Amino acid sequence: MLERNTIYCGNTFTLLNKIEDASVDLIVCDGPYGVTNEPWDQIPSIQEFNLALIEKFAQKLKEGCALYLFGKPDCIDFIDYRKFLNLRSKIVWYQPSRLAQGRISYTNNYDIICYFVKGERPKCYNLDAIRISQLVELEHRLRCENVPSVTNGKFGRTKYNPKGKNPGDVWGDIKQLTYKSKELVSRKALNTIQKPEKLIERIVLASSSPGDLVLDPFVGVGTCPVVCKRHQRDFIGFEIQPDFVKAASQRLHECHNNPDLPL
Ligand SMILES: C[S@@+](CC[C@H](N)C(=O)[O-])C[C@H]1O[C@@H](n2cnc3c(N)ncnc32)[C@H](O)[C@@H]1O
Numbered sequence: 001m002l003e004r005n006t007i008y009c010g011n012t013f014t015l016l017n018k019i020e021d022a023s024v025d026l027i028v029c030d031g032p033y034g035v036t037n038e039p040w041d042q043i044p045s046i047q048e049f050n051l052a053l054i055e056k057f058a059q060k061l062k063e064g065c066a067l068y069l070f071g072k073p074d075c076i077d078f079i080d081y082r083k084f085l086n087l088r089s090k091i092v093w094y095q096p097s098r099l100a101q102g103r104i105s106y107t108n109n110y111d112i113i114c115y116f117v118k119g120e121r122p123k124c125y126n127l128d129a130i131r132i133s134q135l136v137e138l139e140h141r142l143r144c145e146n147v148p149s150v151t152n153g154k155f156g157r158t159k160y161n162p163k164g165k166n167p168g169d170v171w172g173d174i175k176q177l178t179y180k181s182k183e184l185v186s187r188k189a190l191n192t193i194q195k196p197e198k199l200i201e202r203i204v205l206a207s208s209s210p211g212d213l214v215l216d217p218f219v220g221v222g223t224c225p226v227v228c229k230r231h232q233r234d235f236i237g238f239e240i241q242p243d244f245v246k247a248a249s250q251r252l253h254e255c256h257n258n259p260d261l262p263l
Pocket residue numbers: 010011012013030031032040041192193194195196217218219220221222223224238239240241244
């Protein structure tokens with residue numbers, strides 16, 4: 001069995017066998033997309049690859065717990081994952097700043113994050129921890145308070161939560177990292193891998209609680225372990241490239257020395 005709060009260097013498919021069944025509270029899977037020239041991203045069929053992962057992850061998750069699987073818009077097309085997990089949302093991570101390079105079709109401006117749950121209902125969805133600003137001007141807000149309810153057609157005051165609103169399933173408020181981002185570990189990490197801490201933080205806060213075990217099967221430079229550490233979640237991480245394991249461990253060490261560092 002594997003130790004908590006450790007990043008293991010090796011192949012995820014081998015290491016997964018060492019995790020006890022029904023022991024994991026959340027899986028954040030930011031693995032191959034099958035779109036870059038990186039050797040680890042050369043996947044003949046990303047859909048079949050993801051299906052194999054989903055089957056394994058379903059065994060490892062506790063009932064009611066969640067998997068977030070990152071990819072391009074077609075990453076789970078034409079595969080039948082329904083016998084393993086329930087797909088509750090396809091979250092669009094919208095990145096409007098990407099260069100629009102397409103010439104013969106529409107440029108892809110988003111990744112998807114497939115939010116799956118084992119079983120019917122999520123065990124944990126901490127909405128208050130991930131609310132975002134309403135950004136509604138007062139006048140518009142007052143007008144909204146007099147529109148018919150979408151559920152029963154009656155007029156009533158729209159519920160307005162001063163703590164903010166549900167982020168919904170299109171996330172355009174979190175920007176991809178740039179060369180200038182303080183949290184960027186290296187230029188190499190930017191091109192293919194490193195995710196913004198805020199993105200992973202939203203997932204970890206929504207779908208786990210302090211003390212829970214979070215599995216990051218493709219650690220990269222350690223964004224998910226760092227977020228887990230800051231928010232008192234335990235983690236187990238896998239990464240095949242030793243230099244990334246080193247970079248992630250270094251980042252964790254820095255975060256340990258400075259636990260109050262804001263995200
Ligand atoms: C998209 S990146 C993850 C980035 C990470 N979320 C971050 O913010 O740093 C995917 C990572 O998976 C690793 N990887 C790819 N295939 C693997 C495998 N079969 N086993 C373990 N790691 C693998 C790659 O080396 C790469 O670092």
